[in-house]
Amino acid sequence: MAVRFRAATIADAPLLRQWDDEPAVIESDPKDDWDWEVELARTPDWREQLIAEVGGRPIGIVQIIDPAREETHYWGTVAPDLRAIDIWIGAASDRNRGYGTEMMCLALGRCFAPPAVTAVIIDPLASNVDAIRFYQRLGFSLVGPRRFGDDECLVLRMERPEWMSMV
Numbered sequence: 001m002a003v004r005f006r007a008a009t010i011a012d013a014p015l016l017r018q019w020d021d022e023p024a025v026i027e028s029d030p031k032d033d034w035d036w037e038v039e040l041a042r043t044p045d046w047r048e049q050l051i052a053e054v055g056g057r058p059i060g061i062v063q064i065i066d067p068a069r070e071e072t073h074y075w076g077t078v079a080p081d082l083r084a085i086d087i088w089i090g091a092a093s094d095r096n097r098g099y100g101t102e103m104m105c106l107a108l109g110r111c112f113a114p115p116a117v118t119a120v121i122i123d124p125l126a127s128n129v130d131a132i133r134f135y136q137r138l139g140f141s142l143v144g145p146r147r148f149g150d151d152e153c154l155v156l157r158m159e160r161p162e163w164m165s166m167v
């Protein structure tokens, strides 16, 4: 069954909090508090928060940001015309079934829809070897290690020509 996106709303906060307690989600993002009740109540133009549904059932979330315009400057000084993606699937039973690949393909399509966007970046924890393999299989290339706060991450990047060769 195909994955579809819809905009996340404040009504999704309890489900997102439930997913935040899943062991694999904690492991992939140990310290972050996404402050759902606050963040879902606002829609800044540099961000999309999208719930992925299969047959109308929510399975995961994708966040797409413009890292140069994101308010906390998490990515530091970055070029304009990039996008950064966060993704997770809530329940273990919904992972390793191809949904994440479908979600990323949909998300990349959205990221590259504006012609000005040159590349998409992503920052899994260096310890998250499954996610790193997943991104590389999708066509992301390794940029290198980078520390974000206390988190040792690996930055990966997909350039527009790579995406264009796949669609």
Ligand SMILES: CC(C)(COP(=O)(O)OP(=O)(O)OC[C@H]1O[C@@H](n2cnc3c(N)ncnc32)[C@H](O)[C@@H]1OP(=O)(O)O)[C@@H](O)C(=O)NCCC(=O)NCCS
Binding pocket: 024, 025, 028, 087, 088, 089, 090, 094, 095, 096, 097, 098, 099, 100, 101, 102, 123, 124, 125, 128, 130, 131, 133, 134, 137
């Ligand atoms: C990372 C994540 C988003 C990937 O999504 P996913 O749905 O599990 O990914 P897919 O199912 O598309 O691909 C994962 C594996 O399942 C395999 N797979 C895909 N479809 C399959 C199917 N129908 N049957 C069996 N295996 C399948 C893929 O080949 C892939 O194998 P690999 O690990 O050897 O590369 C998801 O696992 C997740 O949310 N993990 C926890 C949080 C997390 O780590 N988020 C990323 C933070 S950077």
